[in-house]
Amino acid sequence: MNKFITLSITIILLGLLGILLGVFIGPSKIGVGEFIDAIMFKSSVANNTIIWDIRLPRIFIAISVGSSFAVAGVILQTTTRNPLGDPQLFGITGGALIVQALIITGLIDATPWLNTILSVLASIICSILIYIFASRETFKPATLALIGFSVGAMCLAISTAIMAYQRVFTQQALGVIGGSTANIAWSSYIPMIPFMFIGLFFILSISYRLNILSLGNTIIRNVGVNPNRIRLLSMIFAGVLSGSAVSVVGTVGLLGLIAAHISRIIMGNDVRKVVVFAIPVGSLLMLYADQISRLIFMPNEVPVGLVISIIGAPIMIYLAWRHL
Amino acid sequence: MISINNLSFNYEEANILDSIDLIIKNNGLTCLVGGNGVGKSTLLNLIVGELELQVGAIHYNDKNINKSDLLSKISYLPSVLYDPLYITVQELLNLSRFNNKGFLNFKLESEDKKKIQFSIEKCGLQNYTNRIFSSLSSGEKQKVWLAFCIAQDKNFIFLDEALNNLDYDNKDIFFNLLKEISINKGVLISTHNIDMVIKYADRVLVLKDKKIVYDGLPKEDLYKII
Numbered sequence: 230m231n232k233f234i235t236l237s238i239t240i241i242l243l244g245l246l247g248i249l250l251g252v253f254i255g256p257s258k259i260g261v262g263e264f265i266d267a268i269m270f271k272s273s274v275a276n277n278t279i280i281w282d283i284r285l286p287r288i289f290i291a292i293s294v295g296s297s298f299a300v301a302g303v304i305l306q307t308t309t310r311n312p313l314g315d316p317q318l319f320g321i322t323g324g325a326l327i328v329q330a331l332i333i334t335g336l337i338d339a340t341p342w343l344n345t346i347l348s349v350l351a352s353i354i355c356s357i358l359i360y361i362f363a364s365r366e367t368f369k370p371a372t373l374a375l376i377g378f379s380v381g382a383m384c385l386a387i388s389t390a391i392m393a394y395q396r397v398f399t400q401q402a403l404g405v406i407g408g409s410t411a412n413i414a415w416s417s418y419i420p421m422i423p424f425m426f427i428g429l430f431f432i433l434s435i436s437y438r439l440n441i442l443s444l445g446n447t448i449i450r451n452v453g454v455n456p457n458r459i460r461l462l463s464m465i466f467a468g469v470l471s472g473s474a475v476s477v478v479g480t481v482g483l484l485g486l487i488a489a490h491i492s493r494i495i496m497g498n499d500v501r502k503v504v505v506f507a508i509p510v511g512s513l514l515m516l517y518a519d520q521i522s523r524l525i526f527m528p529n530e531v532p533v534g535l536v537i538s539i540i541g542a543p544i545m546i547y548l549a550w551r552h553l
Numbered sequence: 554m555i556s557i558n559n560l561s562f563n564y565e566e567a568n569i570l571d572s573i574d575l576i577i578k579n580n581g582l583t584c585l586v587g588g589n590g591v592g593k594s595t596l597l598n599l600i601v602g603e604l605e606l607q608v609g610a611i612h613y614n615d616k617n618i619n620k621s622d623l624l625s626k627i628s629y630l631p632s633v634l635y636d637p638l639y640i641t642v643q644e645l646l647n648l649s650r651f652n653n654k655g656f657l658n659f660k661l662e663s664e665d666k667k668k669i670q671f672s673i674e675k676c677g678l679q680n681y682t683n684r685i686f687s688s689l690s691s692g693e694k695q696k697v698w699l700a701f702c703i704a705q706d707k708n709f710i711f712l713d714e715a716l717n718n719l720d721y722d723n724k725d726i727f728f729n730l731l732k733e734i735s736i737n738k739g740v741l742i743s744t745h746n747i748d749m750v751i752k753y754a755d756r757v758l759v760l761k762d763k764k765i766v767y768d769g770l771p772k773e774d775l776y777k778i779i
Binding site: 310437440441443444445447448450451452453454493497499 | 601602603621624625627628629630631634635637638639640644645648649651652659701705
């Protein structure tokens with residue numbers, strides 16, 4: 230219980246600090262007074278826009294996207310018994326990436342809702358394809374990783390080719406491939422919310438069954454559970470979470486991987502606890518990475534996905550060296 | 554009673570088992586012996602449905618039965634077991650009584666808890682319940698897996714070389730325990746431990762050259778048949 234209180238306080242303090250950074254620090258100066266005025270819609274039009282349409286959305290987006298990728302990472306690592314489990318590395322977000330490329334080039338004319346729905350569908354299709362290939366004979370974690378990795382690489386190449394062919398601006402292309410939370414309107418973010426809640430609700434409600442997946446197929450069947458059905462369902466809902474996140478920010482590599490490992494190292498054994506704790510871990514990672522991406526070369530921005538990779542790789546190396 | 558009729562199995566054109574007939578009763582300790590690669594695991598895997606039947610049939614109490622219903626009567630430990638990651642012995646044993654009742658967790662009724670406690674006491678795991686499973690020695694892990702089967706409390710327990718990492722004293726204790734359990738369960742274990750077979754088995758099956766070449770009481774010169 231003590232650990233629970235300490236963790237909660239740490240999370241709340243870190244979260245508040247991140248949000249304060251996100252609201253108050255930036256190219257234009259915003260003071261406490263201006264912030265309160267803007268919240269009440271009493272400030273100048275410029276300040277209103279900076280607070281409401283530039284700084285606040287990306288805080289919400291960072292938190293939602295971070296938790297979606299992190300939970301998807303935990304689920305993939307657990308269901309496949311593979312420490313490499315991550316929506317990007319397993320190719321699940323590949324389909325959504327192609328959808329993003331098609332939309333940004335104007336080849337598909339999509340409203341934000343259609344964008345999110347198409348991305349989610351594309352991710353689900355990728356999940357199912359990868360699952361079918363991987364489980365034809367017996368379910369081998371290494372086969373799944375290899376197939377997923379190949380699917381992911383192919384999708385990345387296709388979407389890059391689409392953007393190259395249509396001569397998309399570098400900045401936009403980087404935003405999709407590198408992941409960016411900059412200049413995203415509320416209307417583009419809102420369609421993600423229902424998918425996020427559906428995904429999280431479903432995964433939490435089956436997470437106690439996920440504990441059993443670490444027993445190996447023979448024993449799983451012996452306690453009366455069909456291991457492959459749970460694997461397929463989990464991969465589909467990992468697809469829902471990560472596909473909807475990609476529709477808002479593009480791909481953010483390594484986030485799911487790192488957040489899942491941090492959560493597991495802190496929470497230990499029970500998949501339910503690891504899933505729940507991955508939510509704040511992923512949110513905080515994304516929130517801080519986003520601040521760095523905004524502020525390090527202010528007023529220019531680095532895609533947040535690249536920040537995650539640059540910071541995440543050393544963290545991952547340390548975790549692998551120390552704990553795996 | 555599980556009856557196996559005319560069971561044959563080929564693996565990539567090699568004939569492993571050839572028209573095997575076998576009846577396994579609801580009680581008694583049956584030991585399956587035979588050299589390496591003779592098909593002991595194949596036979597067990599066919600009965601529990603890990604391998605698809607090619608030729609032959611399996612009946613339960615002389616009736617047809619589908620795979621999952623038959624599996625619900627048999628606790629089975631394969632020879633290769635994965636270490637469940639990150640969980641304690643108690644948590645692992647709780648999973649032996651897994652069910653679909655409950656929303657955010659499966660629900661252990663008092664009967665389930667009693668059976669888990671019984672298995673812990675039977676296997677002498679009282680001091681291990683809070684240990685992380687993967688940190689145990691291979692012999693200790695096998696004790697926990699046996700407790701897992703006992704807690705399931707199904708009609709049959711099939712073990713594929715499941716006690717081979719125990720030291721001599723523990724082997725003796727656990728074969729004795731299997732003997733005790735087999736009063737009201739059919740226990741079938743494949744093993745290379747002829748000493749224990751001779752000491753404890755109610756029935757010995759010798760598998761050799763695709764066939765069961767001996768089916769009867771244990772005897773001193775078993776070595777010669779194998």
